[in-house]
Amino acid sequence: MWPYVAGFIGGLLAAGMAAAGESYWRRRRRTKWIPQELQRFFRVKDSxxxxxxxxxxxxxxxPDAKRGLDQWLAEQGLAARLVGVPITESFINTTGLSALMAPQGESWYQVSSVEYESFDVGGDAPMECPKHALWLLDGGxxxxxxxxxxxxxxxxxxWVERLRIEAGFVMDSPGSGLADQVLxxxxxxxxxxxxxxxQVLSLGGEDDYRGNASGVTVHRLRPVARQEIILPEPTLALLERNVVRFAEQRPRLRKFGMSTRKGLLFYGPPGTGKTHSIxxxxxxxxxxxxxxxxxxxIGSITEYMTLARxxxxxxxxxxxxxxxxxxxxESGVGEQCLLxxxxxxxxxxxxxSAITFVLTTNRPDALEAALAARPGRIDQAIExxxxxxxxxxxxxxxxASGASIAPEVVASAVRQTEAVSASxxxxxxxxxxxxxxxxxxxxxxAIILQNDVDQAIEEMLWSGGPLNRALLGAGEGREQP
Incomplete structure (x- = not known):
């Protein structure tokens, strides 16, 4: 009996496998493969x-490349078809048009939906750009x-991540003109x-919890008005003459053959307004x-300066x-290489160049002379x-902002805060x-009273000890009254 059962089961399995195989080949024939699509589009058999x-x-x-492409496509009025290419690994990705048309590519690249990623370019909405996509542009x-x-x-x-855009056309065809134009x-x-x-930018792959692609961070800083800059008048005048008015006069300086690049060094104790002034x-x-x-x-300074230019x-x-x-x-080999x-x-x-360098330091005495003492790199130091x-x-x-404070309380606070920083x-x-x-x-x-100020000063100057005073920018050498 068992031989009959085994034969029966074997027959069922064989029939099932034959049906599955037939179904597989039917699905495969219905699948749109990118190599076949390209061959049909160009009317060629291979690449x-x-x-x-x-x-x-x-x-x-x-984002700039995508904007330029969209504008060009709108101007040309070509019949355009956009498809996705399911490349799952961008690391050391060398896939190009020739590889997409190769026969072995049929196992990997079939026509798919287009995936997009968001780039933060400032403003309210990000810029959507495709990840791996293929445009088929038909102009007859x-x-x-x-x-x-x-x-x-x-x-x-x-390791550097690059955007690569390839334009393919049949040799000696009018498509070559389109390729030159779009590129x-x-x-x-x-x-x-x-x-x-x-915009205000930084390079790098910082985590973006809004879901945007990394690479460039667009900073949204709170605007700081002139009345919020509390500096001695000579310092403020030096700052504005060497940065603001220098920038305004660049075209005229260039006209008379003067250099228009600028280097400044902001120095002083922590919390005195260097970053705030920037x-x-x-x-x-x-x-x-x-x-x-x-x-x-600083290891990415070459990329930064390419972007600055x-x-x-x-x-x-x-x-x-x-x-x-x-x-x-005082520095190691690594620091010297970065410098x-x-x-x-x-x-x-x-x-x-219309580029202004602003360097800041809390320790000007520790700076390398090649940076701080050589003319032509730093044009003005501002204390x-x-x-x-x-x-x-x-x-x-x-x-005090939205709180009220009486003049006598202000005067008392001024007396008790000698040699402290703005922060x-x-x-x-x-x-x-x-x-x-x-x-x-x-x-x-809120009305700030004398007792409120006294308690705050007690906690900030004395309760936390010398370390707390140093962290808060209260100076050294203080004795508790």
């Missing part, structure tokens, strides 16, 4: 008759396939830098792009430059001192309001 031209751009310039005798893809490639010691338009669009011009400059320098570079990103006029800010520009007898890259980029700027009595009075009134006074006002609200939880308004 041997295709010629492919390509352009490669930094990945973060995809002029046929063009445009392949948009990304890949990570080794450049020197770094030229894409290059022009990228060089315009429209998407990022006038935010003011960003706000007032209309039409300028700002690049914010941390010391840890593209987006001129540009303000390049490097905060805490002493972290990589310490005296050579040399920075110096080479500063020296390599054209005299007529940001601790606020004097008049400055402290202005800061107290500014940072200390900002925290003092917040702490005083907090003490006030703790005693009056139902208050609809």
């Amino acid at each position: 041997s008759r295709l010629q492919v031209l390509q352009k490669s751009f930094p990945r973060h310039m995809a 005798d002029a046929k063009l396939a445009l392949f948009w893809t990304y890949g990570t490639h080794r450049v020197g010691c770094n 030229a338009r894409l290059e022009e669009a990228v060089h315009s830098g429209h998407a990022y011009r006038g 935010h003011y400059l960003i706000n007032v320098l209309q039409g300028h792009t700002t690049l914010l570079i941390t010391a840890e990103q 593209l987006l001129e006029p540009c303000l390049v800010v490097i905060e805490d430059v002493d972290l990589i520009a310490r005296r050579r007898d 040399n890259r920075l110096l080479n980029e500063m020296d390599g700027l054209r005299p007529d 940001f001192p601790l606020p004097d009595a008049a400055g402290r009075e202005q800061l107290i009134k500014l940072y 200390f006074i900002k925290e003092l006002m917040r702490r005083a309001v907090q003490f006030h609200l703790e005693c009056r939880p139902d208050a609809e308004s």
